[in-house]
Amino acid sequence: MHLLQEGQQINNVYVVERFLGEGAFAEVYRVRHRFMGRQAMKVFKAFGLGIKDIEQMLGEATTLSQIGHPNIIRVYDANVFKEDESLHGYFTMEYIAGGSLDSFWKSFGMKLMPIETSVDVLRQATRGLSVAHSEKPPIIHRDIKPQNILVGYDCNGLRVVVSDFGLAKRANPLTLMVSAKGTRIMKAPETFKDYQSDSCAGDVWALGCTLYLLLTDRFPFSEPGTLELIDEYSFERPLIPPSQLNLTVDASLDQIIMRCLALDPKARYRSAKELLVDLEKWKPQAEDKKEAARAVASSSAKSALGELSSLNQQKALEMAERAQRLARRVEKLPEAADLMEEACNKWPELREEHEYKITLWRRGIMG
Numbered sequence: 630m631h632l633l634q635e636g637q638q639i640n641n642v643y644v645v646e647r648f649l650g651e652g653a654f655a656e657v658y659r660v661r662h663r664f665m666g667r668q669a670m671k672v673f674k675a676f677g678l679g680i681k682d683i684e685q686m687l688g689e690a691t692t693l694s695q696i697g698h699p700n701i702i703r704v705y706d707a708n709v710f711k712e713d714e715s716l717h718g719y720f721t722m723e724y725i726a727g728g729s730l731d732s733f734w735k736s737f738g739m740k741l742m743p744i745e746t747s748v749d750v751l752r753q754a755t756r757g758l759s760v761a762h763s764e765k766p767p768i769i770h771r772d773i774k775p776q777n778i779l780v781g782y783d784c785n786g787l788r789v790v791v792s793d794f795g796l797a798k799r800a801n802p803l804t805l806m807v808s809a810k811g812t813r814i815m816k817a818p819e820t821f822k823d824y825q826s827d828s829c830a831g832d833v834w835a836l837g838c839t840l841y842l843l844l845t846d847r848f849p850f851s852e853p854g855t856l857e858l859i860d861e862y863s864f865e866r867p868l869i870p871p872s873q874l875n876l877t878v879d880a881s882l883d884q885i886i887m888r889c890l891a892l893d894p895k896a897r898y899r900s901a902k903e904l905l906v907d908l909e910k911w912k913p914q915a916e917d918k919k920e921a922a923r924a925v926a927s928s929s930a931k932s933a934l935g936e937l938s939s940l941n942q943q944k945a946l947e948m949a950e951r952a953q954r955l956a957r958r959v960e961k962l963p964e965a966a967d968l969m970e971e972a973c974n975k976w977p978e979l980r981e982e983h984e985y986k987i988t989l990w991r992r993g994i995m996g
Contacts, residue, residue: 633658633712639719643663645670646659656672656674657672672717696761697759702723704721704948705721722792725790727779727971728971736974736977739873747840747843753788754778754839758836759900762852762900765902766801767805771796771807771809772796774812777791778790782966798810803883806827808825808827814859815838816835819831830894830897830898830899841890846932851863864892870883871883889904941975941976941982944975945972945979946979960994
């Protein structure tokens with residue numbers, strides 16, 4: 630049973646449209662603001678809390694409000710409401726219709742994600758995180774993973790934002806480190822030996838894991854089906870360079886990823902800002918070699934984060950058709966773009982046909 634129901638009003642300002650997902654401590658809904666349109670609302674589950682407890686839980690919203698960047702999720706509002714005689718804290722943020730990088734990556738099905746798209750996604754996420762790492766002292770995310778990176782479209786094309794700063798923490802100004810939190814498969818090897826050793830270099834490790842996954846459909850130091858078994862001894866396995874698993878990966882990109890995944894944190898990029906310098910320099914290889922390799926299928930078929938659910942082609946086609954009907958009215962273009970993004974993530978073949986339409990609709994152009 631979810632905390633909120635469709636059609637429910639919150640503080641006479643928001644109307645709940647639908648449930649989007651949940652974590653251990655909060656649920657996320659798509660809501661419509663009375664004046665500002667669609668937003669995402671994160672509602673904390675805990676019951677019986679006082680206002681001071683809720684203020685502490687809203688620390689994520691405070692952190693996000695201090696980091697203004699196009700590749701960091703934007704926060705609009707933070708407040709409380711009463712439900713079943715209990716106060717619940719919430720904050721609202723921009724709604725990214727395309728959903729998580731996890732869904733975007735899986736939408737490519739048996740095919741490997743194109744190398745230019747993979748690098749573009751990582752480059753944008755790194756731009757956002759570099760702002761957090763540039764704070765004094767730096768803000769360390771501690772839970773970078775595909776589920777916490779959102780992918781959508783704006784008027785300029787593909788847009789990636791880093792979200793879920795619920796575990797983010799400012800580093801100790803003397804050691805520049807924090808305690809280790811987050812998802813085990815994405816944690817750097819030093820955090821398995823010293824609980825107080827998470828750092829900007831630990832976030833870089835997670836970015837490297839993410840890019841490795843996008844390019845190879847597998848995690849760097851684990852065998853398929855053994856994610857839950859990862860421990861400090863897992864890193865004794867030799868790391869297979871991504872170019873051996875994906876022919877489109879060139880030597881320079883291999884070098885970037887291998888440096889992100891250096892076992893010694895001192896050998897890694899020290900922060901996202903340092904990594905970004907090399908990612909911005911990277912250019913795709915020659916077109917002929919790239920096209921020859923693009924048809925290579927993934928042997929793991931996007932199973933690294935769990936079994937891939939069957940893609941609902943019929944539902945996606947119905948959503949795409951509904952989006953195109955909405956796009957006949959200029960005032961409905963934002964809603965049409967949202968719907969088409971969702972359709973593309975359900976059935977990847979729609980992306981090539983409709984991706985450009987989404988960017989046009991985001992600009993307010995009917996087409």
